[in-house]
Amino acid sequence: MLAALGIESIEDLFESIPEDLRYRGRPAIPDGLSEYEILDYFRARAEEGAKGYASFLGAGAYRHFRPVIIDALATRGEFLTAYTPYQAEISQGILTTIFEFQTMVAQLTGMEAANASMYDGSTAVPEAGTMAARITRRGRLLAARSLHPEYRQVLDTYYRHQHLPVETVRYDRDSGQIDLADLESKLSDEVAAVIVQSPNFFGVIDKTREAAELAHRRGALLIVIFSEAAALGILQPTAEADIVAGELQSFAHPTSYGGPCVGVLATKMKYIRQMPGRLVGETVDAGGNRAFCLTLATREQHIRRAKATSNICTNQALVALMATIYMTVFGKQGLRELAEQNLAKARYLAAAVRANAGSLVFSGPFFNEFVARPGSGDGARVNEAALEKNIVGGLELGRLYPELDGALLVCATEVNRREEMDRYAACFGPPAGGIGIE
Amino acid sequence: MSKIRRHQTQNELLIFERSSPGKIGYRLPPLDVPAVAADEALGAENVRGEIAGFPEVSEVEIIRHFTRLSTWNYAIDLGLYPLGSCTMKYNPRLNEAVARIEGIVDAHPYQPQALAQGAMRIQQTLERYLAHIAGMDAVTLQPAAGAHGELTGILLIRAYLQSQGDAREVVLIPDSAHGTNPATAAIAGYKVKEIASNERGTIDMASLAAAIDDSVAALMVTNPNTLGIFEQDIAEVAALLHDRGAQLYMDGANMNALVGVARPGDFGVDVMHLNLHKTFSTPHGGGGPGAGPVAVKSHLEPFLPVPRIAEEAGALRYDHDRPRSIGRVRAFYGNFGVLVRALAYILAHGGDGLRNATLDAVLNANYIRKGIENDYHLPYDAPSMHECVFSHNKQVARGVKTGDIAKRLIDYGFHPYTVSFPLIVHGALMIEPTETESKAELDLFIDALKSIAREVETDPQLVLRAPQTTRTSRVDETRAARKPILIWEPPANGA
Structure with missing residues (x-):
């Protein structure tokens, strides 16, 4: 090859980099390792974790049974090692599965259209918000305080420089649902959209229909957010929503320390030209056969540049494929049964917590997560006792919600066994040395 | 050896059309707690109903279903995928x-x-290696993809300039840039001003000098640029910007031309951002997921996204207390x-690898x-780095x-090259083979492009009707x- 190029050394090809800009140091990266050593390295890191622990963490990343055929199919090289399907004739596989993904997301959320995916739930929120601002030509947003706190932080980062102030709407201290009076008082003709999560961060099914009515009365849109997709198997979708955005990790990928995830964005057909992200549409090939291709690209950055609906390019296609396979495996009956199991497990755990002198902080209906306090002491004490039993307890809320300091956000899914729920609930009882537990 | 045709594929309905009422493909363990009536709970x-x-x-x-669909895809595992x-x-x-x-795979972010x-430790180690590769001082791994990294980087610049008293108004972007650059600058609240390239295909220093004033926050540059040409004046560009109090952002999409050679x-x-799904081999999966870590010099470090990993006495912790x-x-x-x-x-490659x-x-x-230089028009003859860009001038x-x-x-x-990009080349063929390919695969590809050039002369219809x-x-x-159909809907007659 060097001879064909008429050069003596590959280095000659780098002459366009000025000599003083070349790197001549020794790489501060160790010599290459063998496959065996690399596996060893990562196995050692895995041991420095929570392997073998039962867990009651949710809070935006959920543990669910994951059928093995998801990876058997999604790791096929034809899916795994393909690029974005710009060349439709040799990308019908991924295009068809994205079309199926869009369809299932629309069916689940009760919307008319969905895009090919966003990075995750947290970044789907500001994308939905800017979309609403474009549709309404208004410049303020209202977001429920019960929206995932990290989603709210992302919203804040995105909007600080877009002249899109976000005001927070209180939650009702009894029900854990959005405070409708506070919402009504903050609504104005400048508000583009109201952002409400359901189930909200506290696990409570929120009052999305009431919020929609108040929002629409003032010409604002309603954006419904979800972070636990398993709830969609049983929850009535909010037909009144204008945009639904959320996180499908539950159906797609193990928690994987928080990523990769898969964000979704769904809406009404009348709004699709304001929607960010890739869209796959149905068409025909030269022979008149059904075919699919990327479409409505004039919304996107590679065509519209500074005037695009978003800067998003790479999305989460492979994770979306995993979700598509998961939803196909569980199907119409399975998603319902899965949701019912989650509901039953969380009710059981809540009852066990109460039986151990703990209490639930909110009275609103919950899906598979709830906020609880021990009868005495705080959540940190409960979780310390749990760790002794190889249990990772619920999330301590004090850092994220100072007013809920000492409370725990506890999640039970179909993977939590009754016996481990009993053991964790016992930790809510009087501290060791107190009366009667174990 | 030459390629003949792709293997046999089967027709396949959409999964919805394959459905029959009552069929299932899952099985959950029996519930070990009392069932709950959903309506009551x-x-x-x-x-919801069904x-x-x-x-x-x-x-x-x-x-x-999914195996058949997979066979309709081209993929790196099947051959050269030279998207520039x-x-x-x-x-x-x-x-x-x-x-x-x-x-690892089942770790919970809040454990x-x-x-x-x-x-x-995995994150800290990767941050350090990436910082070394980029020649920078600190790295955040939070951005989910390249464009997300761009946004993070421009917000960092904005916060830094703000701390100096003025966030400024304009981001300069060469006309050869990826579309994500101007889209990102706009989202970060900046006006975009385009800088024309010179006859060599690189930034025109005179245009740049004329465009820089005290309203300019940054220049976003891709290096090597989208023509695959190294911006030789990059150090002068940086000095010019820094003299006027502006920052230099680098889009790291083309870092595969530089790793280990220049920082x-x-x-x-x-x-700058790095695309782990490009330079560092993570699979593109039909469009994602990616990761777009951002590397910065020390003056931008206080502004990095929270939390940051800190180490004390061998123990790692998250530092959320980062007021800037x-x-x-x-x-x-x-x-x-x-x-x-x-x-x-x-780890597999090591520094030398x-x-x-x-x-x-x-x-x-x-x-x-x-x-292929005798068969296709080469609009810019400056040396190529990891990719080369031709135009269809001879064929059009x-x-x-x-x-x-x-x-x-x-x-x-x-798989084809990247079509019609960068925009400054009319009718571009943008070709990036990567280090993956053997000489044999490259020769096949060159033969194919030469053969097509001949076909254009002898039988253009053959090319215009492709693929066949x-x-x-x-x-x-x-x-x-024209009339978007974005989801499948059951036939109207309910059949």
Whole structure:
């Protein structure tokens, strides 16, 4: 090859980099390792974790049974090692599965259209918000305080420089649902959209229909957010929503320390030209056969540049494929049964917590997560006792919600066994040395 | 050896059309706690009926459905995938295995930090290696993809300039840039001003000097640029910007030309992103997931997204107390599974191996350039780095455009190059082979492009009707956009 190029050394090809800009140091990266050593390295890191622990963490990343055929199919090289399907004739596989993904997301959320995916739930929120601002030509947003706190932080980062102030709407201290009076008082003709999560961060099914009515009365849109997709198997979708955005990790990928995830964005057909992200549409090939291709690209950055609906390019296609396979495996009956199991497990755990002198902080209906306090002491004490039993307890809320300091956000899914729920609930009882537990 | 045609594929309905009522492909364990009546627990108004249209199929039907669909895709595993600026290199399967190790794949982002030391150590190690490769001082792994990294980087610049008293108004972007650059600058609240390229295909220093004033916050530059040409004046560009109090952002999409050979930090770059799904081999998966870590010089470090990893007496912890931070750009810690794969890639190559990959990538691109330089028009003759850009100027006289040549390339068994980009080349063919390819594969590709050039002369219709060997013939994209059908709906008669 060097001879064909008429050069003596590959280095000659780098002459366009000025000599003083070349790197001549020794790489501060160790010599290459063998496959065996690399596996060893990562196995050692895995041991420095929570392997073998039962867990009651949710809070935006959920543990669910994951059928093995998801990876058997999604790791096929034809899916795994393909690029974005710009060349439709040799990308019908991924295009068809994205079309199926869009369809299932629309069916689940009760919307008319969905895009090919966003990075995750947290970044789907500001994308939905800017979309609403474009549709309404208004410049303020209202977001429920019960929206995932990290989603709210992302919203804040995105909007600080877009002249899109976000005001927070209180939650009702009894029900854990959005405070409708506070919402009504903050609504104005400048508000583009109201952002409400359901189930909200506290696990409570929120009052999305009431919020929609108040929002629409003032010409604002309603954006419904979800972070636990398993709830969609049983929850009535909010037909009144204008945009639904959320996180499908539950159906797609193990928690994987928080990523990769898969964000979704769904809406009404009348709004699709304001929607960010890739869209796959149905068409025909030269022979008149059904075919699919990327479409409505004039919304996107590679065509519209500074005037695009978003800067998003790479999305989460492979994770979306995993979700598509998961939803196909569980199907119409399975998603319902899965949701019912989650509901039953969380009710059981809540009852066990109460039986151990703990209490639930909110009275609103919950899906598979709830906020609880021990009868005495705080959540940190409960979780310390749990760790002794190889249990990772619920999330301590004090850092994220100072007013809920000492409370725990506890999640039970179909993977939590009754016996481990009993053991964790016992930790809510009087501290060791107190009366009667174990 | 030459390619003949793709293997046999089967027709396949959509999964919804394959459904039959009552079929299932799942089995949950029996419930070990009392069942709960949903209506009572949630309120009847909150409980949905069945999800209309949702699939009902058996496991083997699912396997066949998705396996058949997979055979309709081209992929790196099948051959050369020379998309310019996309760096479609081999995705090592070891990386898939390590990302799925128990204790890593099932780690929860909120598990106690004492029980997350391994996950945090992986991040810290990757941050350090990436900082070294880029010649920068600190790295955040939070951004989920390249464009997300761009946004993070521009917000960092904004916060820094604000701390100096003035966030300024304008971001300069060369006309050869990726579309994500101007889109990002706009989202970050900046006006975009385009800088024309010179006859060499690089930034025109006179235009740049004329455009820089006290309203300019930054220049976003891709280096090597989208023509595959190294911006030789990059150090002068940086000095020019810094003299006027502006910052230099580098889009790291083309870092596969530089790793181990040159470091952007040494050019005067203040902030850049890296695409782990390009340079560091994590699979593109039909469009994602990616990861877009951002590397910065020390003056931008206080502004990095929260939380940051800190180390005390050998123990790692998250530091949320960062008052000057731009905040979070994503929940949790980024696309962690992608980070694991990228670290595995770096460990496998080692410092010297990474450098060798760069050398091979540049050699391969130049070999292709040499191979077709008599057949296609080369608009800029400056030396190529990891990719080369031709135009359809010689073919367009016969009515054949770059998009047609691309489709014909499919008939030869290859994925096409990037079509019609960068925009400054009319009818561009943008070719990036990566280090993955052997001489034999490159020769096949060169032969295919030479053969197509001959076909354009002898039988242009053959090229215009391409592809003809694929399962799906040329797809009508105009029709898809005219009346968008974005989801499947059951037949109206309910059949």
